[in-house]
Amino acid sequence: GESVGLHLPTLSVQEGDNSIINCAYSNSASDYFIWYKQESGKGPQFIIDIRSNMDKRQGQRVTVLLNKTVKHLSLQIAATQPGDSAVYFCAENDTGGGNKLTFGTGTQLKVEL
């Protein structure tokens, strides 16, 4: 039968604007969170991570905010560029030890010139 793909929410922004991508996670006990960017035909590329003892972390042009009360993550990209166009995934790591990521469904970011 025909497979139905996940519906990816899309965020369209103008070049130079700031982008905010949101993510709700499921496990209140998760202690490590990470954002990835995936371009067509490539594997996920690490952007930024944050541990549960923090609520904000900044990188180059990117900021991740963590709100544990409502189990919400956001990724902010400053001065969005055409090269930022991709699918963005948030992921949470299981607290059982080791590296075991549960991924969100992803958000398609489109940067308009």
Place this chain on the structure above:
Amino acid sequence: KAGVTQTPRYLIKTRGQQVTLSCSPISGHRSVSWYQQTPGQGLQFLFEYFSETQRNKGNFPGRFSGRQFSNSRSEMNVSTLELGDSALYLCASSIDRGPDIQYFGAGTRLSVL
């Protein structure tokens, strides 16, 4: 430093066959995880290996198996292939016990006919 290398990049098999995929982690990384990516289910965790031992396992049938060698290289095997096994299989490596940043390879695209 070379990134995560997965071979082959593309593979076509028929139902009932078996397949072995290979992953070479970043030099010095001891943890290797495998993920399946499909349009219908998104990115799903398969298993993680650390020091040649399976440390975590996802919710996949026993047809999916893996192993890790003493040099941290890993292989995953899928036996009795089904049409639904068509997917992008991604390998990720992490330096240590975790949770920590996982760096992904470009993946192996498996098509089952």
